[in-house]
Amino acid sequence: xxxCFEFLKKRSAAAAFAAGADPHKINWSDFEAQAANxxxxxxxxxxxxxxxxxxxxxxxxxxxxxxxxxxxFMVLKSSKEEKAVINAQILSIDIDTFKAGMxxxxxxxxxxxxxxxxxxQFMIEANGVSTACLAFGTEKGTVLTFSFTLVDQEPxxxxxxxxxxxIQRAE
Numbered sequence: 001x002x003x004c005f006e007f008l009k010k011r012s013a014a015a016a017f018a019a020g021a022d023p024h025k026i027n028w029s030d031f032e033a034q035a036a037n038x039x040x041x042x043x044x045x046x047x048x049x050x051x052x053x054x055x056x057x058x059x060x061x062x063x064x065x066x067x068x069x070x071x072x073f074m075v076l077k078s079s080k081e082e083k084a085v086i087n088a089q090i091l092s093i094d095i096d097t098f099k100a101g102m103x104x105x106x107x108x109x110x111x112x113x114x115x116x117x118x119x120x121q122f123m124i125e126a127n128g129v130s131t132a133c134l135a136f137g138t139e140k141g142t143v144l145t146f147s148f149t150l151v152d153q154e155p156x157x158x159x160x161x162x163x164x165x166x167i168q169r170a171e
Contacts, residue, residue, distance in 0.1 A: 025113045026165045028053075038162065044170050045088060046073055048144055050117075053166035055159055058086060083129060084156050085149045086163065095120070095137030102135075109135070115168040123151075134164055 040055040058076040067075075071089045078084035091098065099109045102122050109120040117136055124131040124147075132151040136144045146167065148160040 024111065026115070028115055028166050028168055031162055031165050038159065042166070045167075048088075048090075048138075049170055050144075050167055051170040052146075052168075053163055055163070058084075078156075081150065081156070083150055085147075086160075087147050089145045089147075090138075091143040091145065093143055094141050095135065095143050098135055098143045114164065117167065117169070132160060132164075134167070 038055050040053055040058075042051050043054050044051050054076065057079050059079055061075045061077050063072060063075050071091050072087055073090060074086070074088035076086040093101075099120050102109050102120075107122045107124060109122040112119055112121045112134070114134065114136075119134050119136045122133050122135070124133065129149055130152040131147050131149045133148070134146045138144055146164070148156070148163065150156045151160050
């Protein structure tokens with residue numbers, strides 16, 4: 001089984017964006033003051049130079065070889081809701097081509113800054129499931145995506161916003 005995280009110290013985190021936060025800028029500092037309701041921990045996202053807060057209910061899962069070949073290197077599933085899944089993928093495409101491709105498929109992407117990292121956010125609706133995605137261009141000319149399913153259902157709406165806001169450079 002491939003493990004995608006090296007877990008760091010335990011933390012708590014809140015499940016809502018801070019009031020008055022700029023919707024185009026997402027910062028972990030907006031969540032730290034409210035950090036009290038979600039047990040979890042920060043973890044390094046394998047070989048990306050980033051870390052992300054992972055709520056305790058999400059567990060690292062085995063990734064089939066064919067999925068690994070497609071660039072997916074992380075799949076986390078909720079222990080409470082089978083359809084609540086987070087995954088990360090590296091795509092061999094540059095961010096501008098990726099964004100243009102998403103928009104040509106009718107999935108508008110809008111710029112968002114996550115802890116100083118430039119990215120694009122877009123939504124996918126399929127089979128009654130809403131998925132929010134963040135796409136970051138890398139220094140290698142590839143795209144790193146994070147996808148969060150059931151984004152329109154509580155408690156996942158709040159958890160995913162918090163997780164997205166926690167994506168930052170690892171020290």
